[in-house]
Amino acid sequence: xxxxxxxxxxxxxxxxxxxxxxxxxxxxxxxxxxxxxxxxxxxxxxxxxxxxxxxxxxxxxxxxxxxxxxxxxxxxxxxxxxxxxxxxxxxxxxxxxxxxxxxxxxxxxxxxxxxxxxxxxxxxxxxxxxxxxxxxxxxxxxxxxxxxxxxxxxxxxxxxxxxxxxxxxxxxxxxxxxxxxxxxxxxxxxxxxxxxxxxxxxxxxxxxxxxxxxxxxxxxxxxxxxxxxxxxxxxxxxxxxxxxxxxxxxxxxxxxxxxxxxxxxxxxxxxxxxxxxxxxxxxxxxxxxxxxxxxxxxxxxxxxxxxxxxxxxxxxxxxxxxxxxxxxxxxxxxxxxxxxxxxxxxxxxx
Amino acid sequence: xxxxxxxxxxxxxxxxxxxxxxxxxxxxxxxxxxxxxxxxxxxxxxxxxxxxxxxxxxxxxxxxxxxxxxxxxxxxxxxxxxxxxxxxxxxxxxxxxxxxxxxxxxxxxxxxxxxxxxxxxxxxxxxxxxxxxxxxxxxxxxxxxxxxxxxxxxxxxxxxxxxxxxxxxxxxxxxxxxxxxxxxxxxxxxxxxxxxxxxxxxxxxxxxxxxxxxxxxxxxxxxxxxxxxxxxxxxxxxxxxxxxxxxxxxxxxxxxxxxxxxxxxxxxxxxxxxxxxxxxxxxxxxxxxxxxxxxxxxxxxxxxxxxxxxxxxxxxxxxxxxxxxxxxxxxxxxxxxxxxxxxxxxxxxx
Ligand SMILES: CC(C)[C@H](C(=O)O)[C@@H](O)C(=O)O
Ligand SMILES: CC(C)[C@H](C(=O)O)[C@@H](O)C(=O)O
Numbered sequence: 001x002x003x004x005x006x007x008x009x010x011x012x013x014x015x016x017x018x019x020x021x022x023x024x025x026x027x028x029x030x031x032x033x034x035x036x037x038x039x040x041x042x043x044x045x046x047x048x049x050x051x052x053x054x055x056x057x058x059x060x061x062x063x064x065x066x067x068x069x070x071x072x073x074x075x076x077x078x079x080x081x082x083x084x085x086x087x088x089x090x091x092x093x094x095x096x097x098x099x100x101x102x103x104x105x106x107x108x109x110x111x112x113x114x115x116x117x118x119x120x121x122x123x124x125x126x127x128x129x130x131x132x133x134x135x136x137x138x139x140x141x142x143x144x145x146x147x148x149x150x151x152x153x154x155x156x157x158x159x160x161x162x163x164x165x166x167x168x169x170x171x172x173x174x175x176x177x178x179x180x181x182x183x184x185x186x187x188x189x190x191x192x193x194x195x196x197x198x199x200x201x202x203x204x205x206x207x208x209x210x211x212x213x214x215x216x217x218x219x220x221x222x223x224x225x226x227x228x229x230x231x232x233x234x235x236x237x238x239x240x241x242x243x244x245x246x247x248x249x250x251x252x253x254x255x256x257x258x259x260x261x262x263x264x265x266x267x268x269x270x271x272x273x274x275x276x277x278x279x280x281x282x283x284x285x286x287x288x289x290x291x292x293x294x295x296x297x298x299x300x301x302x303x304x305x306x307x308x309x310x311x312x313x314x315x316x317x318x319x320x321x322x323x324x325x326x327x328x329x330x331x332x333x334x335x336x337x338x339x340x341x342x343x344x345x346x347x348x349x350x
Numbered sequence: 351x352x353x354x355x356x357x358x359x360x361x362x363x364x365x366x367x368x369x370x371x372x373x374x375x376x377x378x379x380x381x382x383x384x385x386x387x388x389x390x391x392x393x394x395x396x397x398x399x400x401x402x403x404x405x406x407x408x409x410x411x412x413x414x415x416x417x418x419x420x421x422x423x424x425x426x427x428x429x430x431x432x433x434x435x436x437x438x439x440x441x442x443x444x445x446x447x448x449x450x451x452x453x454x455x456x457x458x459x460x461x462x463x464x465x466x467x468x469x470x471x472x473x474x475x476x477x478x479x480x481x482x483x484x485x486x487x488x489x490x491x492x493x494x495x496x497x498x499x500x501x502x503x504x505x506x507x508x509x510x511x512x513x514x515x516x517x518x519x520x521x522x523x524x525x526x527x528x529x530x531x532x533x534x535x536x537x538x539x540x541x542x543x544x545x546x547x548x549x550x551x552x553x554x555x556x557x558x559x560x561x562x563x564x565x566x567x568x569x570x571x572x573x574x575x576x577x578x579x580x581x582x583x584x585x586x587x588x589x590x591x592x593x594x595x596x597x598x599x600x601x602x603x604x605x606x607x608x609x610x611x612x613x614x615x616x617x618x619x620x621x622x623x624x625x626x627x628x629x630x631x632x633x634x635x636x637x638x639x640x641x642x643x644x645x646x647x648x649x650x651x652x653x654x655x656x657x658x659x660x661x662x663x664x665x666x667x668x669x670x671x672x673x674x675x676x677x678x679x680x681x682x683x684x685x686x687x688x689x690x691x692x693x694x695x696x697x698x699x700x
């Protein structure tokens with residue numbers, strides 16, 4: 001688990017669509033950057049739409065037992081228009097996040113030089129969202145009565161516990177404390193969702209007392225979307241619930257260069273279970289198999305993976321390689337997925 | 351209720367902060383645009399933070415009985431930092447929306463010439479969001495156990511009924527059908543919130559069969575935030591639930607000129623109860639009483655009010671006046687709240 005074990009035993013889940021292609025490049029860069037004396041052992045798992053179509057299975061107990069033995073997991077993308085909405089999301093992605101208690105969903109947003117943003121001017125964007133990963137409206141609590149009739153009622157229950165909120169808030173404060181600006185924003189909707197809102201706000205304010213150096217602010221989620229497009233430089237670290245985090249991290253990715261460069265980590269900070277790293281983008285079936293996908297988001301997810309496992313210097317080298325590559329793109333012809341991967345592998349090795 | 355009654359009996363709720371100032375200008379423009387033979391009767395109500403501080407009351411049954419007698423309601427803004435979060439939102443704003451069954455929350459977004467947007471390029475933005483107003487996670491269902499202890503659990507229940515979803519979906523289809531582009535997007539998160547998601551999606555698809563001319567698409571709420579900043583021209587009419595609607599309409603306002611120009615209607619389409627019209631912005635206590643607030647969002651809300659009551663020509667004149675005023679702003683010194691109101695009143699009368 002730690003860098004000193006000198007073996008990196010990685011579970012690889014390429015998944016569907018462009019997942020296959022981008023993961024290959026992520027592994028290429030990972031191999032190139034790891035110190036010579038670290039042995040990279042990978043085992044590939046065939047989870048996703050193809051397996052579901054073939055066997056009806058999404059993620060079994062045996063699968064979880066197998067995955068558990070790895071130091072970390074690298075995932076490409078899961079999903080296919082042929083699978084009903086929700087089956088792979090609930091049956092695989094969320095099942096894994098919950099089973100491995102991935103309660104810190106880390107999503108950095110940094111607008112790198114040379115990268116296009118839909119925003120006017122030259123916004124400075126460099127923040128990280130700490131999204132809660134195991135609670136909120138994602139628990140699958142809820143149900144339906146009188147399905148398909150004019151009297152159908154469907155509910156979704158957002159479940160928020162002091163235990164679950166406090167650990168993710170504490171993680172976010174620690175991350176804010178470690179950054180130069182030391183700012184943390186809580187995003188919620190505590191004027192409407194008053195039960196969950198009070199829990200989040202009270203715990204946030206309580207933990208804040210232990211981090212006197214961290215400047216805090218509270219923001220409603222609707223207002224936060226405004227600031228993300230008008231004053232993105234305002235943000236340093238954001239902590240928020242599972243659903244609000246889902247929404248604002250896609251917006252954050254859009255303004256800071258698009259989901260082609262957005263990385264994420266589903267982290268179990270205690271190390272009890274392996275953490276999982278994946279690009280924010282999906283399987284993009286429309287461009288799959290054509291070598292058109294940009295592997296950068298996956299490569300940046302590899303950097304998060306390296307940092308999580310204690311390979312800080314290597315993580316930094318991957319990030320620098322990506323920055324340099326992006327900075328040189330303007331005006332050049334588009335490269336294929338593997339050409340970008342090759343270029344990054346050369347840079348991190350050099 | 352209809353234009354033929356030739357009396358417009360309006361409830362006016364200036365509210366707090368800049369609410370007072372912007373409502374005065376909204377009324378100025380309304381008086382100026384109404385046909386000579388229409389008698390405008392207004393009655394002012396003192397709801398909001400001041401009344402709450404003085405009496406502890408937010409909205410009583412007697413208040414609701416009084417409001418019920420009006421043709422429509424014009425609201426400025428409610429809220430004050432001295433009132434705990436949630437008290438006026440749940441106790442006044444949401445109570446009123448629920449009591450008067452304001453299930454169609456109409457929020458147009460149109461980027462008018464001369465108006466600044468945070469987006470690069472020259473985006474074409476002209477869409478309307480039909481946000482459900484009486485269900486979803488806004489119902490106040492949920493609760494807290496073991497409050498304030500390390501074992502606290504807080505829940506929020508999103509309640510979705512076939513009745514509630516179908517009527518708002520139907521309203522949105524009718525609006526899409528009446529627009530030149532005839533496009534309707536459903537925004538939800540049906541891959542995670544599968545109970546509510548299936549209800550929304552099934553009803554949307556069923557009602558779609560009755561509107562064969564309307565082109566439909568489905569989009570997850572997270573992806574929608576990306577499109578709102580990268581391809582806002584993609585949207586024509588959007589229908590969505592109460593919480594997703596809250597979030598995306600603030601983002602929509604931000605990209606189409608800011609909340610200074612964002613109008614909204616809380617509509618009871620049957621006319622059983624008066625509908626309420628209000629700017630999307632809040633009470634902005636930081637600039638209150640200084641004549642700095644832009645009354646444009648309130649004036650555009652007056653246009654929505656006029657159209658709702660059947661004064662289509664007058665609504666059009668208000669919108670044209672606003673367009674002309676905005677188009678001439680660039681490079682001019684900032685005007686006060688009442689100067690902008692005066693200018694608009696002159697334009698609509700002229
Ligand atoms: C695919 C879906 C279950 C997932 C989520 O909602 O968390 C995705 O949108 C993400 O952000 O990782
Ligand atoms: C103030 C609040 C209750 C309200 C909402 O969430 O609906 C506001 O944000 C809005 O959009 O009208």
